[in-house]
Amino acid sequence: MVYQVRLPAFEGPLDLLLHLIRVNQVDIYDIPIARITDEYFQYLRMMEELDLEVAGEFLVMAATLVYVKSRMLLPLEPTEEEGFEEDPRTPLVDMLVEYQRFRTASEEFALHEDRQRQYFLRSEPVELPTTGAPLEIDLADLLDAFRAVLTRAKDRPVLELMARPVTTGERMVAILDRLALEEPVAFEALFPAEADRALVVVTFLGLLELIRQGAVRVWQTLSFGEIVIARAVP
Amino acid sequence: MSRGYLPILEALLFASPDPLSITQLQELLEEDEEGIINNLNCLKELYENKGSGLTIIEVAGGFRMSTRPDLHPWLTRLARVRPGRLSRPALETVAIIAYRQPVTKAEVEAIRGVAVDGVLRTLIERRLIRIVGRKRDVGRPILYGTSRSFLEYFGFQELSELPSLKEIETLTPTREGTAEATEMQSENS
Amino acid sequence: MSRGYLPILEALLFASPDPLSITQLQELLEEDEEGIINNLNCLKELYENKGSGLTIIEVAGGFRMSTRPDLHPWLTRLARVRPGRLSRPALETVAIIAYRQPVTKAEVEAIRGVAVDGVLRTLIERRLIRIVGRKRDVGRPILYGTSRSFLEYFGFQELSELPSLKEIETLTPTREGTAEATEMQSENS
Numbered sequence: 326m327v328y329q330v331r332l333p334a335f336e337g338p339l340d341l342l343l344h345l346i347r348v349n350q351v352d353i354y355d356i357p358i359a360r361i362t363d364e365y366f367q368y369l370r371m372m373e374e375l376d377l378e379v380a381g382e383f384l385v386m387a388a389t390l391v392y393v394k395s396r397m398l399l400p401l402e403p404t405e406e407e408g409f410e411e412d413p414r415t416p417l418v419d420m421l422v423e424y425q426r427f428r429t430a431s432e433e434f435a436l437h438e439d440r441q442r443q444y445f446l447r448s449e450p451v452e453l454p455t456t457g458a459p460l461e462i463d464l465a466d467l468l469d470a471f472r473a474v475l476t477r478a479k480d481r482p483v484l485e486l487m488a489r490p491v492t493t494g495e496r497m498v499a500i501l502d503r504l505a506l507e508e509p510v511a512f513e514a515l516f517p518a519e520a521d522r523a524l525v526v527v528t529f530l531g532l533l534e535l536i537r538q539g540a541v542r543v544w545q546t547l548s549f550g551e552i553v554i555a556r557a558v559p
Numbered sequence: 560m561s562r563g564y565l566p567i568l569e570a571l572l573f574a575s576p577d578p579l580s581i582t583q584l585q586e587l588l589e590e591d592e593e594g595i596i597n598n599l600n601c602l603k604e605l606y607e608n609k610g611s612g613l614t615i616i617e618v619a620g621g622f623r624m625s626t627r628p629d630l631h632p633w634l635t636r637l638a639r640v641r642p643g644r645l646s647r648p649a650l651e652t653v654a655i656i657a658y659r660q661p662v663t664k665a666e667v668e669a670i671r672g673v674a675v676d677g678v679l680r681t682l683i684e685r686r687l688i689r690i691v692g693r694k695r696d697v698g699r700p701i702l703y704g705t706s707r708s709f710l711e712y713f714g715f716q717e718l719s720e721l722p723s724l725k726e727i728e729t730l731t732p733t734r735e736g737t738a739e740a741t742e743m744q745s746e747n748s
Numbered sequence: 749m750s751r752g753y754l755p756i757l758e759a760l761l762f763a764s765p766d767p768l769s770i771t772q773l774q775e776l777l778e779e780d781e782e783g784i785i786n787n788l789n790c791l792k793e794l795y796e797n798k799g800s801g802l803t804i805i806e807v808a809g810g811f812r813m814s815t816r817p818d819l820h821p822w823l824t825r826l827a828r829v830r831p832g833r834l835s836r837p838a839l840e841t842v843a844i845i846a847y848r849q850p851v852t853k854a855e856v857e858a859i860r861g862v863a864v865d866g867v868l869r870t871l872i873e874r875r876l877i878r879i880v881g882r883k884r885d886v887g888r889p890i891l892y893g894t895s896r897s898f899l900e901y902f903g904f905q906e907l908s909e910l911p912s913l914k915e916i917e918t919l920t921p922t923r924e925g926t927a928e929a930t931e932m933q934s935e936n937s
Contacts, residue, residue, distance in 0.1 A: 336648055337673035382673050423670055426724050430658065431650035433722055434713055438644060441714040443628035444616060445637075445763040447573070462834055463706070464690045464902045465683050468916050470836065471843035474859060475913075498884040506881060566801030567822045570815040573762075573802055574823050575830065583829040587822070609798070612755030613762055626759035633756045634763050636776050676918065683919060690911065690919075692903035701911065701919075702903075 338386030339424045341368060346421070353421060356414055358397050362390040393417060491524055496531030497540075504541065504556045512543075512552035564588055565605075568598050569624075578621025578711065619710035620717055642685060652678045653687055657709065658724055661691045661702035679703070687712055753777055754794075757787050758813075767810035832874075841867045842876050846898070846910060850880045850891035868892070876901075 335341040345364050346353055369387060372379050396413035500515055515532065516525050532554070535541045542557050571579060571587055579587070584595045599622060603615050614627045626634055645653065652675050655667050667675050682688040691704040705718070715721060760768060760776055768776070773784045788811060792804045805814045815823060834842070841864050844856050856864050871877045880893035894907070904910060911919060 336651075337671060339672040380673070386672070420670075420672070424672065427655050427658070427670060428651055430722070430724065431647065431654040434650050434654050434657075435645075437713040437715070438650075440628075441618075441712060442641075442644070443631040444625040445631065445634040445759065446623065446625055447576070447762060462839070462901055463686060464911075465686060465919075466834075466839055467843050467846070467902075468911060468919060470839035471847060472916055474840050474844060477861070502881045502884070566799055566816065567819055569801035570819045570823060571801075571826060573813070574815055575826055577830065579829075586829050587825050605798075609794070610755055612757070612759035624762070626763055627755065630756055630759045633776070634759060637760060637764055680919060690902065692905075693909045699909065701915070 337380075338383050339421060340428075341365065341383070342386070342421060343425055343428075353425070354418060356418065358390065358394050358414060362394050365390055389417065491527050493527055493531045493534060496524075496528045497535055500528070500531055500535060500554075501540070501556070504554065509553040509555040512554060515554065564590065564594070564598055565602060568595075569602060572602075572615065572622060572624040575623065577707075578617075578619050578623040580621040583621070616714075617716065618714050619707055646678075648673075648675070648678050649681060653682055653705070653709070656682075656688050656703050657705050657718070657721060660704035661694075662704075663694055663696075663700040663702060665700060667703075685712075753779060753783070753787055754791060757784075758791055761791075761804065761811060761813040764812070767807050767812040769810035772810065834874075835867075837862075837864070837867050838870055842871055842894070842898070845871075845877050845892050846894050846907075847913070849893035849907075850883075851893075852883055852885075852889040852891055854889060856892070 335344065342361065342365065345361050345368075346356065349357075349360065349364070351357055351361070365387065369379055369383060372383075393413050401410045401412070503510055503515065516528055532541070532543075536543060539557055541554055543552060543554050567588060568584070571584070581592055581595055584590075584599075585592060588595065588598075590598070599615060605611075606614055612627055612630055614625055615622055616625050648671075651671055652667055655670050656662055659666065659670075664675060664679060667679075679688070683690075685708075686706055687709045688703050689706045690701050692702045693699045694702050709715075710717065756777060757773070760773070770781055770784055773779070773788075774781060777784065777787075779787070788804060794800075795803055801816055801819055803814055803816050804811055837860075840860055841856060844859050845851055848855065848859070853864060853868060856868075868877070872879075875895050876898045877892050878895045879890050881891045882888040883891050899906065899909075902910075
């Protein structure tokens with residue numbers, strides 16, 4: 326006869342701890358930490374014996390439990406403000422209570438989900454023109470679209486889609502373009518916020534080149550004040 | 560109120576892919592709020608009295624047409640692909656996001672005690688959550704919130720209608736309550 | 749023929765994405781052909797007698813539920829109150845412009861592989877993109893970039909807050925990622 330061992334699958338260390346608290350019928354606000362720690366380790370060992378991968382989070386919690394257990398062996402020291410030190414279990418208890426609260430909420434959500442799934446809606450929306458109405462775009466739709474474009478573009482080798490090196494010349498042109506639209510422009514504004522290091526460096530080199538050529542003027546109204554840039558008067 | 564609006568209301572509810580709010584219906588039908596509400600009730604009653612297979616439900620702050628819930632075993636026979644139920648990790652994650660939004664991935668992970676990358680992706684793909692901005696913080700992490708389809712999916716009217724976490728806490732075993740008794744109950748219900 | 753099938757037939761016609769043929773309906777309702785045809789006629793008459801806004805029409809391949817044709821003018825008003833959505837080409841184009849700006853039409857077309865004139869016009873009308881300058885290049889082509897309201901749609905303050913390419917990879921799931929948060933549960937369970 327073959328015995329099948331079925332370990333309850335726990336989603337994470339908090340899930341496992343709540344399970345241990347429940348089966349031991351102990352008070353979550355007064356956890357017998359030594360006993361729970363022992364059982365927690367038994368469970369981890371069982372997982373290892375069954376060759377199940379023990380996720381990192383479980384090990385971190387194991388370390389926390391050992392720490393709390395050792396702190397519990399020491400008497401609580403009186404402190405100046407509150408009389409006594411905080412119970413070493415408190416942070417762990419807070420975490421468990423918070424997690425449990427959301428877990429209960431998720432059970433409530435599951436009931437709503439079940440009820441809602443009994444309603445069948447029309448799957449094919451009637452084709453409607455959508456002019457004039459306010460626009461609604463989901464960023465996820467935009468990202469999906471971009472991802473699709475990238476995937477398609479990868480299949481067309483002629484295309485250089487990924488970032489190509491930007492040249493100093495291009496940045497010089499970009500700076501002059503910018504100045505043609507508004508001037509003077511703050512030094513920082515020449516560096517797009519999304520610029521990576523290379524772009525910042527190349528832009529700065531471009532600016533230096535423009536200054537050297539006498540194409541732009543750069544000044545500061547105060548020491549340590551804002552640096553502003555404008556086209557040199559021809 | 561003229562009965563003439565009823566078929567128009569019915570056609571609009573049929574055709575709209577999203578729930579229609581009272582305000583939208585007012586604009587569409589050029590009626591006042593009271594008239595719209597009367598007509599909606601009228602339509603609902605008519606469906607009930609005629610034993611129609613359709614019904615009007617209120618969700619996400621609006622009204623929409625749906626099949627009668629007790630007929631769902633028949634409808635599952637339609638070869639129609641519907642996404643499956645959410646897994647427990649997904650439900651927990653979407654619950655945390657619903658109550659704590661706008662919230663970062665790290666904040667969700669701190670509460671759940673495990674990584675949530677895969678789950679977040681699925682929730683985004685199913686359009687139950689969305690990116691709502693970035694936190695003004697080191698690394699400017701992405702902030703997540705729930706979408707309108709979240710309300711539709713779970714049948715909530717609006718976010719403020721979510722059961723408060725305080726209420727939920729009274730359902731959970733606390734200091735006095737024995738854990739086992741509560742568990743038994745929820746299993747039977 | 750029992751009247752009990754009528755609401756089920758009605759619900760099926762409502763929810764089905766495609767017209768349902770007599771054969772399909774026979775299978776779904778476990779009824780014979782005559783019964784199905786009778787029920788369909790019955791439903792049609794019921795709609796007419798009650799002055800319903802809905803009707804059953806016969807199209808290629810079967811029967812489907814539809815709004816009454818004379819109500820069409822009211823339905824076109826729906827477009828006015830419903831939030832608009834961007835078409836797929838428009839989404840792709842605005843995505844390319846967002847991530848590659850400032851960018852010319854020719855560059856967008858090279859990436860998308862099709863002409864984008866119409867789409868660009870729509871995006872400008874909707875104020876999602878704007879002209880940001882001209883390229884110092886042969887013909888001085890117009891450079892496009894995204895607008896302020898584009899960012900506002902997504903709750904972002906500035907362009908640098910848009911998810912990076914790397915983030916896109918982690919946020920938009922590939923097919924395998926989906927199963928993780930969705931239980932493989934069939935509709936019937």
